[in-house]
Amino acid sequence: MSLLTITHLKVHFPTQDGxxxxxxxxxxxxxNSERLGLIGETGCGKTVLGMSxxxxxxxxxxxxxxxxxxxxxxxxxxxxxxxxIRGKEIAMILQNPTTSLNPVLKVGDxxxxxxxxxxxxxxRAAREKAVEMLESVKIPSPDKRxxxxxxxxxxxxxxxxxxxxxxACNPSLIIADEPTKGLDVxxxxxxxxxxxxxxxxxxxxxxxxxxxxxxxxxxxxxxxYAGELVEYAKTEDVFKNPLHPxxxxxxxxxxxxxxxxxxxxxxxxxxxxxxxxxHPRCDHASAKCTIEHPPMVEIEKGHSVRCFLYT
Amino acid sequence: xxxxxxxxxxxxxxxxxxxxxxFLPRIMPGDPFAFLTGDPSTDxxxxxxxxxxxxxxxxxxxxxxxxxxxxxYIANILHGDLxxxxxxxxxxxxxxxxxxxxxxxxxxxxxxxxxxxxxxLGAVSAWKKGKRVDAGLLTFIxxxxxxxxxxxxxxFIILFGVDLGLFPISGARTPFMDYSTSFEEIIDxxxxxxxxxxxxxxxxxxxIYLLTRNSMLNVLGEDYIxxxxxxxxxxxxxxxxxxxxxxLLPISTMIALxxxxxxxxxxxxxxxxxxxxxxxxxxxxxxxxxxxxxxGAFMIITLLIIAANLAADMIYVYLDPRVKHK
Numbered sequence: 001m002s003l004l005t006i007t008h009l010k011v012h013f014p015t016q017d018g019x020x021x022x023x024x025x026x027x028x029x030x031x032n033s034e035r036l037g038l039i040g041e042t043g044c045g046k047t048v049l050g051m052s053x054x055x056x057x058x059x060x061x062x063x064x065x066x067x068x069x070x071x072x073x074x075x076x077x078x079x080x081x082x083x084x085i086r087g088k089e090i091a092m093i094l095q096n097p098t099t100s101l102n103p104v105l106k107v108g109d110x111x112x113x114x115x116x117x118x119x120x121x122x123x124r125a126a127r128e129k130a131v132e133m134l135e136s137v138k139i140p141s142p143d144k145r146x147x148x149x150x151x152x153x154x155x156x157x158x159x160x161x162x163x164x165x166x167x168a169c170n171p172s173l174i175i176a177d178e179p180t181k182g183l184d185v186x187x188x189x190x191x192x193x194x195x196x197x198x199x200x201x202x203x204x205x206x207x208x209x210x211x212x213x214x215x216x217x218x219x220x221x222x223x224x225y226a227g228e229l230v231e232y233a234k235t236e237d238v239f240k241n242p243l244h245p246x247x248x249x250x251x252x253x254x255x256x257x258x259x260x261x262x263x264x265x266x267x268x269x270x271x272x273x274x275x276x277x278x279h280p281r282c283d284h285a286s287a288k289c290t291i292e293h294p295p296m297v298e299i300e301k302g303h304s305v306r307c308f309l310y311t
Numbered sequence: 312x313x314x315x316x317x318x319x320x321x322x323x324x325x326x327x328x329x330x331x332x333x334f335l336p337r338i339m340p341g342d343p344f345a346f347l348t349g350d351p352s353t354d355x356x357x358x359x360x361x362x363x364x365x366x367x368x369x370x371x372x373x374x375x376x377x378x379x380x381x382x383x384y385i386a387n388i389l390h391g392d393l394x395x396x397x398x399x400x401x402x403x404x405x406x407x408x409x410x411x412x413x414x415x416x417x418x419x420x421x422x423x424x425x426x427x428x429x430x431x432l433g434a435v436s437a438w439k440k441g442k443r444v445d446a447g448l449l450t451f452i453x454x455x456x457x458x459x460x461x462x463x464x465x466x467f468i469i470l471f472g473v474d475l476g477l478f479p480i481s482g483a484r485t486p487f488m489d490y491s492t493s494f495e496e497i498i499d500x501x502x503x504x505x506x507x508x509x510x511x512x513x514x515x516x517x518x519i520y521l522l523t524r525n526s527m528l529n530v531l532g533e534d535y536i537x538x539x540x541x542x543x544x545x546x547x548x549x550x551x552x553x554x555x556x557x558x559l560l561p562i563s564t565m566i567a568l569x570x571x572x573x574x575x576x577x578x579x580x581x582x583x584x585x586x587x588x589x590x591x592x593x594x595x596x597x598x599x600x601x602x603x604x605x606x607g608a609f610m611i612i613t614l615l616i617i618a619a620n621l622a623a624d625m626i627y628v629y630l631d632p633r634v635k636h637k
Contacts, residue, residue, distance in 0.1 A: 056540055086543035094541060099534040104556045104631060113552075114542040149632040165542070 003173060003203045004030040004053070009065035011045070011052050018270040022048040024227040025065070027296070030173065035204040037218035037235070039211055039250070041266050045227045046207045047095070050175040053205070054092050055082050069173070088118040091166035095178040097158035101150035108134070108146025111165045118169040133164040137194060156187035160194065167198055174204045180213050192216050211254060215239065220302070223247050226267050226277040229296065233303040243305040245282045276308070284309055317624075321617060332609040333384050336602050337377070343397045343600045344368065371397060373602075384606065393610070394603035398596070403607035407589065411611060413483045414588035417504065418577055418615075421511035429516045430555075430562065433523025437558075438550050440528060448520075456517025460576050464510045464583035471506060478506050481585035507584040514576055515569070522565055526558040533557070556630060563626040570619030574612050 011023035022045040030036050040046050051057050053067055055074060067074040069090070074082065086092075094100040102110055111130035115121055121129060127146065134142035137160040150158060159179060166174055179195060180188045195206075196217050208214050214221055214235070221238045223231040223246065231244040242248045249262035264281035267273050273280055279289040288308055297311055298304045344364050368374040372383060387394060393403035432452065436445045458466075472480035479485070483503050490496040530536065531554055539553045578590035585591065589608055596604040628634055 054541060056537060083543045083545065086541055088543055092541040094534060094538055096534060100538045102535040102539070102553050102557070103633060104560075105553070110538075113544065117542070117544060151633050162538075165538070 001032055002029040003032050003034075003069065004028075004205075005066075005068040006049075006053075007066045007068070009049075009052065009067065010063070011048055011057065012062040013058070014060060014062065015270075019062075020269045021227050021272060022269055023052065024272075026224075026227075026229055028222060028229065028232075030203050030205060032203060033201055034220065035199055035206060035218045037214035037221040038205060038207045038224060039209065039214055039221055040224035041209060043266060043269070044224050045269070046209075046224055047177055049224075050092060050177050050205060050207055053173075053175060054086050054090050056086075056092070084118075087114045087171070088169045089171055090173045090175065091169070091171040092175040093162050093166040093177060093179055095181055097162045098150075098155070100162060101153075101158060103150055106147055106149060107153065107161050111146075111161070111168050114165065115168050130164075130168065133168050134161065136167070136198070137161070137164040139164070156183060156191065159183065159187075159191055163191075163194065163198065172203060174199060174202060175207070176204060177207045178209070179206075180208065180210060188213065211238075211250065223250070226272060227269055228277065228306070230278065230306045231304065232296075237303050241303075243299060243303070243310060244278075244307050245284050245309070246278050249281075276306075321621075325613065325617065328613045329385065329388065329610065330381075332606045332613070333381055335609075336597075336600065336605040339597075339600065341600050342368075342373065343371070343602060371395070371603075388610070393607040396601055396604040396607075398599045398601040398604065403603050406592065406604060407607050407611055410587050410589050410592045413586060414577060414581070414590060416483075416500075417507055417511070417581070417586060417588055418573060420504065421508040421515070422573065424508070425512040425516040426519060426566075428512075429519030430523045430559070432516075433520045434527050434550060434555055434558070436520070436524045437527030437531060438546070449524075452517055452520050455513050456515075456520075458513070459579075460510055460514035461579040461583050463513060464507065464580050467506045467510060468583070479503050480506075483587050503586075507580050507586050510580050510584075511573075511576055514580075515573065518569065518572075519562070519565075522562055523558060526561050527554055530554045530558045560627065560631055563623050563630060565623075566626070567616075567620040567623040570616050574616065 006026055006028040009023055009026045009028075010021075013020040013022060026049060028036075028049075038046050038049065048057070052061075052063060053069075053074065055077075057063070063075060065075070069085070074085070077085070101107065108127060108130045111133055112123070112126040115129045116123065116126040119126075119129075131142045131146050134145055139145050139157060139160055145153075145157075150161070153161060163176075163179065166176070176195065180191055183191060192213055195204075199217070204217075206214060206218055211221075215238075218235050221233060221235050222229050223238070223244065225246050231238070231242070231247045233241075233243075238247065239251070242251055246262070249260075251257050252260045253262060262281055267277060267280070275291045276282070276285070276289040276294050279285040282289065286308070292308075294306050294308050294311070296304050296306045299310050344367055365374070372380060375383075384394075393407070395401070396403045396406050399406050432448055436448045439445045467478075468480045471477045479502060484496075484499050485503075488499065490499065527550075536549060536553060539549045544553075574590070577588065578594060580586070581588045581590035582594050589611055593605070593608040593612070595601075596608055
């Protein structure tokens with residue numbers, strides 16, 4: 001059964017240079033206990049998708065479509081109703097823990113305030129729970145650490161604290177935005193292991209451009225390109241049988257796969273290419289690809305692709 | 312180590328300023344007795360012959376070479392002796408003490424009021440950026456603050472003091488008044504305080520308001536504000552707990568600078584309202600070239616500004632945990 005269903009989602013930002021079509025159009029489902037990886041290059045709209053689920057985009061943003069969560073369309077909720085979902089039902093772990101933690105508040109207090117708000121605990125009980133959370137993300141001497149400020153934490157510890165903060169109210173869905181960005185390899189592996197552990201029996205949308213990390217955590221992978229999904233498959237199928245030329249190119253650009261970059265640049269989201277958005281960079285592009293926009297087609301069960309090569 | 316350098320820095324600053332206080336008055340044309348001798352550059356036709364003037368100069372030690380006078384001045388200050396006011400013919404400290412309490416009352420009250428309200432209104436403005444509240448506050452406070460303080464003071468005197476007769480137009484209390492209760496005395500003092508304090512508040516609120524507004528706007532764009540929102544916290548709570556403390560960091564360093572302007576503003580306002588504070592005393596001391604009194608008044612003002620600096624440093628440490636461990 002699906003926990004989150006996104007249908008026909010469009011997210012556009014009006015700017016001075018024109019309308020930025022950050023998401024255009026996305027349909028996506030996340031099942032109960034599913035860990036879904038959202039993969040794509042920087043600037044393809046991954047983070048915007050996460051932010052639109054918990055509705056933290058600027059008020060000027062134009063959003064169309066529906067985001068169904070436990071029988072409610074999140075886009076139709078009032079701000080007050082939405083606040084009760086943020087942090088409690090759906091937690092978002094933002095990227096860049098160094099700037100995402102408040103420098104003048106104690107780490108323990110930053111975790112405890114959400115607990116106090118959503119679970120109605122008093123200050124002391126919330127603090128105790130915060131210490132427990134720090135312990136659960138394997139921060140040594142959590143009782144002492146809870147009283148420290150973010151600048152006293154190392155990069156990996158800050159990321160752990162962010163994860164503890166996200167998990168504090170036992171949410172059903174975790175949106176993790178590039179949680180391994182900027183960490184060195186050993187720390188990265190520890191965080192991956194931790195995320196895998198804490199997301200057990202939970203749903204997670206794991207946003208990353210690091211395919212290697214995604215394969216270790218996720219059940220399914222959705223590949224995003226220029227504001228839309230171009231391929232969706234089980235994690236092993238993405239590796240064994242990548243269908244979309246972009247997915248293939250993405251795999252080939254990985255260090256252990258030959259480090260061959262995809263030619264060209266990802267398109268501007270203001271002025272999207274006609275037809276298939278990937279055609280200017282695609283080696284298989286035909287005349288049809290420059291004119292017609294390919295639909296998402298399910299090739300085999302659980303494996304869909306947006307490409308004319310398969311239709 | 313850090314504390315020692317800090318103390319040394321303050322010591323050097325105080326010494327340099329004390330030296331300025333000594334030399335600046337002496338650079339001005341005239342001397343304390345020019346006004347008594349009927350110097351053509353002043354219009355006080357008092358006759359004082361050269362012999363008496365020489366005696367007076369020697370009596371106050373003003374005939375000694377400048378270097379000796381400077382040495383005496385520093386040595387006396389180190390002994391806590393500020394000297395003898397030539398004009399008032401009383402110890403400088405006694406003259407100063409009488410006016411210092413009024414200045415502290417005036418500056419203290421207005422500083423607390425304009426800081427608190429400026430920060431509050433600035434924060435509200437930033438929170439409601441672009442909305443009607445923000446536009447209204449911005450226009451209102453900026454246009455009000457553009458008046459020079461002395462002009463505003465004069466307007467207040469004419470409007471509320473003379474025309475409406477609601478407030479006294481000079482002094483810090485009603486002269487020769489017998490108060491039956493101390494409550495009555497307090498009311499009288501507050502009654503005199505209101506107009507000059509209001510003038511200072513209006514003259515200074517604009518700066519702190521704008522500073523807070525800008526600082527808050529910067530902070531509201533930070534990632535940790537987004538984190539706070541992602542936790543489902545209320546906007547008002549996020550403003551108070553997450554944004555304001557960060558926004559106050561640059562403001563606390565500005566407090567020291569503002570304190571300097573505050574003193575100059577006080578001189579004007581005290582003069583306009585004939586408020587018996589240090590500012591007005593300074594103004595009178597300049598007119599009559601009362602060197603010891605000038606030096607004393609300058610020194611008090613210097614110490615007040617340095618105290619404000621120290622307060623700002625301490626507030627910063629309290630607000631920002633990152634500086635504590637350095």
